[in-house]
Amino acid sequence: MAKKIGYMNNYVYDAFLWVFSMLVELFFREVHPRSSWKVPKKGPVLFVCAPHANQFVDPLILMRVVKKASDRRIHFLIAEKSMKRRFVGAMAGLAGSVPVGRAMDSTKPGIGKIYLPDPVNDPCLVRGVGTNFESKEFQVGGTISLPTVNNLAANTEIGEIMGPEELRLKRPFKGGVAMQQLTGRDDMTEEGRFIDGAESRKGPAPGFEGINFKIAPKMNQREVYDAVHDVLHQGGSVGIFPEGGSHDRTELLPLKAGVAIMALGTMESKPDCGLKIIPVGMNYFHAHKFRSRAVIEFGNPLEVPMELVEKYSHGGRREAIGTVLEMVRQALVSVTVQTPDYETLMLIQAVRRLYNPKGKKLPLPMVVELNRRLVQGYAKYKDDPRIIDLKKAVQAYNKRLLAVNIRDHQVQYAKKNIFMILWLLIYRTLKLMVLSIFVIPGFTLFAFVFFCGKVISIKKSREALAASSVKIQARDVMATWKLLVAMAIAPITYAFWVTIFTYWCHRNRIQGYVPQWISLKLFALVQCIVFPTITYAALRFGEVGMDIAKSLWPLMKMLSPWSNNELLSLQKRREVLTERVNNIINTLGPEMFPDFDSKRIIADPFSHSPPVSPTGAPKSDTYSFPTSPTSDGTPSKHLPRNESFKDLNNTDFFSTRPSTPKKSRSRHGSAGGFPLKAFSTLDSKDSLDEVSRKIRDGLRERGRRRSSGADGWEMGSGASTPVSEELDGSLQMTKKEK
Template sequence: MPDVYFLIRWLCKAIVSSLFGDVNVINPENVPLYGSVIFVGNHNNQFIDACVLVANIPRQVKFIVAEKSMRRAVIGKLASIIGCISVKRPEDLKFKGIGHICWVKGDKKIKGINTRFRLDVQMGDKLLTQNKIFLVAKIESETELIIQDAINIECEDKKNGVPFKIIPKINQTEVYNLVTSSLKKGDTIGIFPEGGSHDRTNLLPLKPGVAIMTLCALADGVEDVSIIPVGLSYSKLYQLQGCVTLFYGNAIIISQDLCKDYNNNHRETISKVLSKIEEGMRSCMLTSKDHETSRCIELCVSLYTPERMTISKNKIYNNLQLFCKMFWKFGNSKEIENLSYELKCYEKLLKANKIKDDEVWMLKQSTSAATLKFIEHICSLIFCVIFGMTFSLLWLPLVAISIYLAEKHRESALKNSTVKIQGCDVVASYKVLVLLVLLPTFNIMYGLVFSLYLYESWLSRIAFVILSMCILPICYYINLNYSAQIPTLLRQMKILLKVICGKINVWRDNERELISTRHELQLKVRDLVSNLGPDVSDDFLEQLYRNIPKFVVDADTKRLIRGKDEWVPILQRSQLEYKEEIL
């Protein structure tokens, strides 16, 4: 098994290095190399989440995998090889109920029309209707049942009723026993307690399974079970060579007192354990209200950092976490709302000019500096085209097919989910699954076609096909690494070309607006942080200044104030001012 796991880990590393140009691991020292460990992580990228963990955790991890996934051809086979534990998810076993149901808002009673509740429904099952889930507490008759909580929505059709689905309650005792057995041996368990993957910017409610597993293991005599929260954050996931950050949090230790309480009060003890796990997971993650807020937070961190200052990925991530806290606490305040509006306008301005925030400084270069940089970019572009497009005719069909099929799968996943926003969490995973099948198939086909043309001996042809299967993936990987740089080079060359041709004022007015807007926003963000920071937490500013020293920020702020009028668009300047135009 360890030898096979080594091969699977090598495959995961190959996938991760192909998908992501930068893998940033924070706090790797928090991973215990020995003993019983449960890794709990957020689930925003389906199978890629597990792939990233396998590639970076220096231990063999047994993941808790949905039975539905275990039945899939590629994933199921790989998961069973490395000893993953299969679990039945109630939502995967849901089925359409016979008849229709209706109810009165504020009541706990649900009435059925042509239903057979005694046959189809059990106590503890859930009913899904109108995108709401209701827990069944008691079955009165074939056409009447009681749910746990009062219904807070109106029935869409009280006369004829509405269709519903039944989510059965599953007995997971066998799974808990398997997990306990593994932890007794000192193995490592991996689980995503949200239940399924999603593309939201916040945690879904955690399933109680992870808490029950831990408490059952402790009750059965397993000592020192460490729960390690893991935060997975993706950047530019849908582009070639994106970024992923893996943050290991501090270990969560469940006391024996809680284990004893579990025997007396199951529900309350499980809630306490889940609360600890959720708190640990949130300390590792980047959470926000929605995707727009996430983009505003990223812009704030970029604007707060002094221009062209190089800081480590770890410090950038820490800054993002701090700004997330500020936006959660003051998200509804006028200051944050006004800033968010201005940031969105600035973001539109960046998109209109096809430039990124961290590239705005390039517009302020002198003509000579921009010319030298432009020549350098031309040389880099030629180099990237040579090394990035050599085998493009061979791998572009693979990429095109994977993109098409992944989009179809995204639409299907979105249609069948109640928690996904756009279904983007399944795209990268499905592309990888498609390529795992297509890559060897196409390479064999390419090898056969070229060998038939080049060689007459069947022995030589077979050798050429085998060589193609081994060499072509390496060539594709090199191509992808270089071709991913081409769009950035072209975009920056366009910026530099504008600077070189900057003597024409019409060309520069939009750029002046960009630079001036950025300067104003930098000052506003820093002022807001100074005012709101102490109210976020006592050590908010202290943590921020550990990442970017206060004297550096203050010096840059003074520079911005001194040069405030330097880049104001020409048409906006007062006619009474007779300042010489610098550009």
């Protein structure tokens, strides 16, 4: 009996996840889940994940995070092409993966050439030269693709076959590049719109003979949808990457309709199932590099409105699918960082660093959130002259950093005197030498694995780039092959070293250093434990060593008078840019984000007075706090809000569910450091005033201590009432009751 599609063996799933979680720990320096408490622990869940940066790592990380956060297992949709690989297919099948046929995997060159005979009035009409559209390779619903340009190939579906050399598309090709390919004309914009006067010209350019194309058959996914519906109807969870394939672009690819069909079909056959769609943002920092970092962010659950289900069932299928797709796309935009190109991404990264002038290290979720806000602001104000000028200045600054071969955070060395720089250089060099002693043994053991992983991943990325129409450098393939190579070659490498040392021990007890009472079996077993431990320790020491090694070059340049002047010039330029960036963000930020001041991530370092609200009252931000009257009527600063990095429960940027602070069991107040007697003994107005004064003095002193000694960043929330105001209000109520 054939195994059911989507069948999951829980024991195999957990064992598979446990083994590969160790690889994730090795490959990534940090994987931080954000808002994972939003994942329901029961009921059907459809995880919609993007961007799809890696076909192997993405599902593995999500499986690990979800299992830890909500103890759920996920049935992933996997390319049918990957299932044909013996080991991967067997493990994926036992882990409950559902194979999906992709048109891109069945694409092959078409015979003849095609063009648009009337691109202005009928862009869906396609005519062929030397073609046979009536052959079995061409099907209604099949896909036609054009040659790749700038690593992107336009494609669309066949709507009607009208003859051997004529067919009609369901939708016209998008973009000016595709229109130029199909007409040979250049009188149109990048969006594919004809410029003024060009509409009067009909047909392709004179002498244009058409363009080559590729064809893919229509994919029947009925079995896939049925398997997904069965899993969801049983209260399970399904994971899907709606972009269709992995890529290394900086923006989301168009979403495939499959995710909407799955959600609507599930609700159509079982309206009361309670399906939730969870958007998941896969935010990586150099995903193709070893020891990179990642933030996996979960968005708010989506529910499919019943009116869309009704429309899907009664003739409005296309409109319902389009609406659900747009819902999913908007949800993914809220948990991902997207830029139109790599240059814009580098610009955003540079602005984020300049917006944090004190260089305090933000946690990964804060970095992702700040990047997202900056991208949104840039998209809205990119045509503003102030933004255009700032962009040019920041890009020029980046070019100077590249020319000098230093990083932005290393410009601060220009502030140090020559003796401090010399001492720092000597100290870090000695530290690097000591770390190297611990790194060399592990590097020697694992060098062959690193070498093979590097060579094979580059080769596979080139092959993937040649076969893909969406990849830029195929970096998404590198991480997969580095992990797969490590899985295959690391055991062989360790076995080789264990054999070598065991034979050496057998010959002469390693020059007599191994006692005779240690058997060869015990010696081999000890090696199987020690060698991976040495490798992992070398890995951790190597991370620190690489960071130190990268800092030596700027220090050496500072010892040269010529380079010193260059760094001083860069440091001054950075100060000017920092002030410009902060001024523009503080000006435009409140226009785009109404809660900008109360929810700011990084305080304004150039502000020395609290911002004022529209009512004239001072508003709280990170460094400026509202005031409350003292007993004599004069304003005084009270306790800063407890929103520091050390108090993570009060922030909404982390993965744990916001919890209600527990009431203290102590009978002593912590604010002022003095015992607070029971209110029943306060039998006069003077006693109440004395307690109020002591509380305010204690809070004021505590605020001064925090302001002078706080190291971490702080973030105003705009959602809490100042502590002193709450206490004053309580005392006033007590007075009235008294």
